[in-house]
Structures are given as C-alpha cells and as structure tokens.
Amino acid sequence: xxxxxxxxxxxxxxxxxxxxxxxxxxxxxxxxxxxxxxxxxxxxxxxxxxxxxxxxxxxxxxxxxxxxxxxxxxxxxxxxxxxxxxxxxxxxxxxxxxxxxxxxxxxxxxxxxxxxxxxxxxxxxxxxxxxxxxxxxxxxxxxxxxxxxxxxxxxxxxxxxxxxxxxxxxxxxxxxxxxxxxxxxxxxxxxxxxxxxxxxxxxxxxxxxxxxxxxxxxxxxxxxxxxxxxxxxxxxxxxxxxxxxxxxxxxxxxxxxxxxxxxxxxxxxxxxxxxxxxxxxxxxxxxxxxxxxxxxxxxxxxxxxxxxxxxxxxxxxxxxxxxxxxxxxxxxxxxxxxxxxxxxxxxxxxxxxxxxxxxxxxxxxxxxxxxxxxxxxxxxxxxxxxxxxxxxxxxxxxxx
Amino acid sequence: xxxxxxxxxxxxxxxxxxxxxxxxxxxxxxxxxxxxxxxxxxxxxxxxxxxxxxxxxxxxxxxxxxxxxxxxxxxxxxxxxxxxxxxxxxxxxxxxxxxxxxxxxxxxxxxxxxxxxxxxxxxxxxxxxxxxxxxxxxxxxxxxxxxxxxxxxxxxxxxxxxxxxxxxxxxxxxxxxxxxxxxxxxxxxxxxxxxxxxxxxxxxxxxxxxxxxxxxxxxxxxxxxxxxxxxxxxxxxxxxxxxxxxxxxxxxxxxxxxxxxxxxxxx
Numbered sequence: 001x002x003x004x005x006x007x008x009x010x011x012x013x014x015x016x017x018x019x020x021x022x023x024x025x026x027x028x029x030x031x032x033x034x035x036x037x038x039x040x041x042x043x044x045x046x047x048x049x050x051x052x053x054x055x056x057x058x059x060x061x062x063x064x065x066x067x068x069x070x071x072x073x074x075x076x077x078x079x080x081x082x083x084x085x086x087x088x089x090x091x092x093x094x095x096x097x098x099x100x101x102x103x104x105x106x107x108x109x110x111x112x113x114x115x116x117x118x119x120x121x122x123x124x125x126x127x128x129x130x131x132x133x134x135x136x137x138x139x140x141x142x143x144x145x146x147x148x149x150x151x152x153x154x155x156x157x158x159x160x161x162x163x164x165x166x167x168x169x170x171x172x173x174x175x176x177x178x179x180x181x182x183x184x185x186x187x188x189x190x191x192x193x194x195x196x197x198x199x200x201x202x203x204x205x206x207x208x209x210x211x212x213x214x215x216x217x218x219x220x221x222x223x224x225x226x227x228x229x230x231x232x233x234x235x236x237x238x239x240x241x242x243x244x245x246x247x248x249x250x251x252x253x254x255x256x257x258x259x260x261x262x263x264x265x266x267x268x269x270x271x272x273x274x275x276x277x278x279x280x281x282x283x284x285x286x287x288x289x290x291x292x293x294x295x296x297x298x299x300x301x302x303x304x305x306x307x308x309x310x311x312x313x314x315x316x317x318x319x320x321x322x323x324x325x326x327x328x329x330x331x332x333x334x335x336x337x338x339x340x341x342x343x344x345x346x347x348x349x350x351x352x353x354x355x356x357x358x359x360x361x362x363x364x365x366x367x368x369x370x371x372x373x374x375x376x377x378x379x380x381x382x383x384x385x386x387x388x389x390x391x392x393x394x395x396x397x398x399x400x
Numbered sequence: 401x402x403x404x405x406x407x408x409x410x411x412x413x414x415x416x417x418x419x420x421x422x423x424x425x426x427x428x429x430x431x432x433x434x435x436x437x438x439x440x441x442x443x444x445x446x447x448x449x450x451x452x453x454x455x456x457x458x459x460x461x462x463x464x465x466x467x468x469x470x471x472x473x474x475x476x477x478x479x480x481x482x483x484x485x486x487x488x489x490x491x492x493x494x495x496x497x498x499x500x501x502x503x504x505x506x507x508x509x510x511x512x513x514x515x516x517x518x519x520x521x522x523x524x525x526x527x528x529x530x531x532x533x534x535x536x537x538x539x540x541x542x543x544x545x546x547x548x549x550x551x552x553x554x555x556x557x558x559x560x561x562x563x564x565x566x567x568x569x570x571x572x573x574x575x576x577x578x579x580x581x582x583x584x585x586x587x588x589x590x591x592x593x594x595x596x597x598x599x600x601x602x603x604x605x606x607x608x609x610x611x612x613x614x615x616x617x618x619x620x621x622x623x624x625x626x627x628x629x630x631x632x633x634x635x636x637x638x639x640x641x642x643x644x645x646x647x648x649x650x651x652x653x654x655x656x657x658x659x660x661x662x663x664x665x666x667x
Contacts, residue, residue, distance in 0.1 A: 037506065037507075166524055166525065167524065169519060169524060170524075173516055176502060176503075176506050176508060179466070179471050179497045180495060180497055182469070182470065183469040183470070183471055183493070183495035183497075183578075184495075184519060184520070185470075185487060185490035230507065231508070231552040232509060232512065233506070233507045235507075236507050365589065366587070366588075366589045369587065
C-alpha cells in the first residue's frame with residue numbers, strides 16, 4: 001500500500017493530496033527560512049491561530065447570504081482578513097507599548113484562537129446545515145480535497161516562490177543586519193511586512209492540508225533542519241524547500257496508505273524525522289560530530305599534559321592520560337616513559353619555553369595570540385624564527 | 401561678490417557650509433521615549449578628512465550617527481549629505497555598524513557579507529559575476545582578510561569580524577564612511593589594519609567619520625573632533641577643539657584633571 005502511495009498509484013484523490021502537499025511543503029519551507037533567519041519564527045504561530053475567527057465569521061456570512069458555508073475561497077478570504085488583523089495587532093502592541101514581541105505573540109495567539117473556538121461552538125449549536133467541515137481547518141482535512149483546492153495551493157505556492165525569488169537579497173540583508181540595510185536605504189519595515197504577508201499567504205493556503213495548529217511546523221522545521229547541513233543562507237533556503245516538499249509528500253503518501261491516518265500530523269512527524277536525523281548525523285553542527293570533536297580535543301589535552309608531566313618527572317595519576325600515552329607507545333605499563341616518550345616530552349617542554357619567549361615579544365603579538373596550550377609552534381612560526389627563539393633560550397642574559 | 405556677502409552674514413555662511421559638507425546636520429534632536437539622547441545638535445563634517453565623534457558613555461554618539469543615516473527617526477532637525485537630502489545620496493554613504501549588532505551564527509560566509517556591499521550594483525535579480533567577485537576579494541585584501549573568504553563568519557575573532565564589516569563598506573565604493581566604534585574590543589593587529597585603511601581612504605579624498613571611545617589615540621588618528629554629551633560640546637580641528645576645557649565640559653567629573661593632562665599632549 002505504502003509503495004503504491006509513494007508512486008501515486010492510490011487513486012485520484014490521494015495523488016492530488018500528495019502533489020498539493022509537496023507544493024505546500026516547498027513553499028512553506030522556503031518562506032519559513034526567512035522567518036527563521038529573521039528570528040521571528042513564532043510570529044507565524046500567532047498568524048495561523050488568528051485565522052480561526054476569520055474562517056468562522058466567513059462561514060456565518062456565507063450562510064447568512066444564503067450561500068454554501070463551505071465555499072473554500074470564501075473561507076480562505078475570511079481567514080486571511082483575520083490573520084491580517086492579528087498581525088496588525090501584534091505590530092501595534094510591540095511598537096506602541098513596552099510589550100516585547102513574545103508577549104504580543106502570546107496575547108494575540110490565545111485571544112484570537114479563543115474567540116475562534118467560541119465562534120466554532122456557536123456555529124455547531126446553531127445547527128445550520130453542513131458545518132461539519134469547519135473543524136477540518138484546525139488539523140487539516142484532505143479527505144475531500146478537490147482539484148480546485150489543489151489548484152489554489154499550486155497557484156498560491158507559485159506566487160509566493162516568485163515573490164521570494166524577487167526579494168531574496170533584501171530579505172537576507174534585513175535578516176542579517178537590519179541597521180546596515182536601513183543605512184543603505186532599504187525600507188526595512190516594508191520588507192518585514194512583505195515577509196509576514198508571504199507567511200500569511202502560505203498559512204491560508206495550507207489551512208486545508210495541515211490545519212492552522214500545525215502549519216507552524218511546516219514553516220519552521222524545514223529551515224531548522226536545513227541549517228544543520230550548510231553555512232550559507234541561499235543553500236538553507238533551497239534545502240528547506242526540498243526538505244519541506246519531501247516531508248509533505250511522504251506524510252501525504254503514508255496517510256493515504258491506511259484508513260483514518262490524519263494527513264497534517266503525519267506530515268509534521270515526517271518533518272520531525274528528517275530533523276532528528278539531521279540533528280544526529282549532520283557534519284559540524286550535528287550532535288554526533290560535536291561529541292566526536294570533543295573527544296578528540298580531550299585526547300589532545302590529555303596527551304599534551306601527560307608529555308609535559310613526563311618532561312618534568314612528575315607522576316601521572318590520571319588513568320585516561322596513562323592509557324592514551326601507553327596506546328601510543330610513549331609510556332610503559334608501569335607509567336615510566338619509553339625512549340620515544342622521553343623525546344616527545346622533551347620536545348613538548350622545549351616548545352613551551354619557546355612559546356614563553358614568543359609571548360613576551362611585543363612585536364609578535366599576533367602570533368602569540370594563537371597560543372592555547374595545544375597549538376604546535378611550527379604552525380605559527382617559520383623554522384628560522386624558531387631557531388632565533390632557540391638562540392634566545394640558550395643565552396638568556398642577552399635576551400634580557 | 402557672493403563671498404563677501406557670506407562673510408558679512410553669519411547665517412549665509414552657515415547655509416553655504418551646509419551645501420558643500422559631506423555631512424551637515426542642523427538642529428537634530430533624537431529621543432528614545434521622552435528623554436532626548438541627542439538634543440539640538442549641529443554638525444558640519446569637513447570633506448576629505450577624518451573626524452572623531454567622542455563623548456562619555458550614553459552621550460548619544462552612536463545615536464547621532466544612526467540618526468544621520470536615517471536608521472533612527474529624529475524628533476526634529478535635518479540632515480544633508482553632499483548638499484542634498486539623505487535619501488538621494490544613499491549610494492555615496494557607507495556605514496560600518498557596531499560588531500555586536502548582528503548574530504554571528506547567521507548562515508553566511510565572509511565573502512557573502514562583503515557581497516552585501518554590492519547590493520546596489522547587483523540589484524534584485526542580477527547575477528553575481530566575476531567582476532563582483534573581484535571587487536569583494538579586493539576589499540577583503542585591503543583589510544587583510546583574503547584567506548578567510550570562504551569561512552563561516554562565526555569562526556572569526558572579534559577583530560576579524562570588524563574587518564569584514566569594513567570590507568563590506570569598502571565594496572560600496574562610497575565617498576563618505578561612517579563607522580560606529582570600529583576599534584572597540586579589537587586586537588592591536590586589527591586596529592592597525594583598520595586605521596591603515598581609513599588613512600588610505602582619506603588619501604583618496606574620501607571623508608571618514610568615526611564614533612571613537614579611546615581618547616588616547618584621538619590626536620594620532622584624527623584631523624577633527626566632535627565632542628558630544630547630548631548637546632554639542634565642541635567641534636573643530638583636533639588642535640583647537642580637543643582641549644582640556646572641552647574634555648572637561650563633555651566628560652564632567654568622569655575625567656580627573658590629571659587624566660586630561662595626560663590625554664591632551666601639547667602639539
């Protein structure tokens with residue numbers, strides 16, 4: 001079943017959902033990257049929760065006008081309007097009061113969502129027909145996705161991608177260094193507004209697939225995952241788009257392969273799986289890499305300290321140091337230095353003396369700053385310079 | 401004829417200075433909340449020279465610079481750059497912000513940061529070409545950072561980060577350079593590199609304005625000083641304006657008379 005789903009063999013609706021979800025995943029991963037780089041990830045959570053009252057009000061208006069309360073376009077317009085109001089409230093609070101952005105996010109998110117839930121309850125008790133679909137906006141519902149719904153997602157996603165292609169440079173500049181961007185004459189406020197507008201568009205388009213509670217995961221997890229793999233903003237953007245699309249496609253396929261599996265939550269779990277994998281195995285920034293790096297560093301410290309102790313005829317008590325030294329044939333099992341060990345120890349001590357001289361020399365400040373106890377002096381000085389220092393060591397009075 | 405008129409009328413002379421100066425500020429007040437950080441300040445920067453903005457902590461030095469660049473909105477006053485409003489002259493100004501103002505874990509390499517200086521040349525969609533790469537690399541070379549081009553910016557020391565910011569400003573090819581505490585917390589090698597670049601800019605006829613905190617180096621580095629403590633305290637050539645009296649006026653009790661005598665060496 002799952003294989004069928006992955007290769008789009010599960011029928012028209014499942015295929016539509018998988019393709020629509022992948023498009024949404026790409027658009028939200030790319031949009032979310034700029035939000036993440038601007039350090040405003042949680043704003044998207046407030047925006048998405050603020051869509052709920054709009055959906056409910058739009059439903060009521062549609063019914064009152066005698067139309068179909070489930071008209072998707074009408075509901076999405078309603079959600080966009082109330083998300084816009086929520087965003088405006090948040091900006092107003094942070095700009096005109098002493099509230100920090102996190103407090104404004106909390107206030108807007110909870111109040112708008114609470115109001116939305118009240119309206120939802122009211123609608124359910126009203127008993128106006130065919131309201132059953134509205135809860136689908138909370139966690140997404142793809143069961144009845146139509147071709148026109150997929151078209152809305154595709155068109156929205158394409159528009160978002162086009163705008164981002166057009167504004168990626170100013171958005172990156174504003175995210176990295178807003179003051180510099182302002183000094184260059186970039187309209188920082190407008191760039192921020194555009195970014196939030198794009199987030200709003202992705203949220204509204206994604207309501208049907210993942211729902212308003214989980215859309216934040218689609219915006220944030222892909223860029224965070226991508227960040228593990230690269231140190232370049234442009235690559236984070238592209239990678240986040242790919243990761244978002246892959247997670248959404250896999251999630252949609254899996255949920256189609258068995259009855260009663262919710263699409264949105266499974267997409268989020270897929271996204272998380274990619275994140276967890278990256279967290280573990282990514283080079284440089286991954287957890288495993290960090291642990292290995294630390295162990296390697298620790299071994300270097302122990303060996304260096306052990307050699308210096310040997311050179312000064314001190315007894316080494318630390319078991320790890322002894323183990324490391326004996327593994328390299330520098331000490332015997334009883335802790336006495338071998339011939340090779342004595343040579344290395346003497347060199348280590350001589351290098352310490354060389355560093356001492358170097359660090360007293362005003363003219364060599366830049367080189368001396370590289371001293372950290374571990375660095376080999378040959379990586380800092382040329383053989384000639386080292387010979388010069390050795391002359392100073394052998395005739396200490398002249399050096400003074 | 402015009403000259404004689406100007407000399408008779410102080411106001412005209414003042415306005416004429418406004419026309420020519422790389423940076424002319426008149427009656428500038430900037431406020432965070434209800435407390436002005438900078439109050440009614442006039443400043444006229446001398447072209448082709450290096451000017452230090454000095455004053456005690458919290459005196460409004462950085463705020464003055466940010467308001468001059470339109471980063472912080474003023475409550476009142478106006479700013480002219482080479483005789484025209486700021487917004488017409490953005491291409492001629494380069495700004496080097498304080499190092500601490502950005503997140504250095506941002507996913508970007510040294511060369512990408514310098515490339516941001518070429519934002520205007522690149523436009524929204526223009527491709528990055530070989531010529532752009534060459535400009536960026538030349539600028540890194542000038543600050544002694546060419547071997548770090550491909551590094552992630554978080555791996556740099558504080559002094560190296562500061563030099564990258566300077567390289568980004570150089571890439572703009574501007575006529576007026578405004579730097580906010582470029583020497584704060586940097587190593588001696590970086591200080592030397594930066595002052596070397598700034599003096600080279602001056603030799604090319606560019607104008608340099610630096611918010612500076614180290615009074616001991618003012619006489620060695622700069623042609624002019626601008627002393628501020630919320631209000632302007634003194635302005636002019638170092639020999640005339642950097643005096644024990646003006647320092648006393650700007651710093652008040654924060655500098656003992658003995659310290660001032662050490663700082664201000666007779667010319």
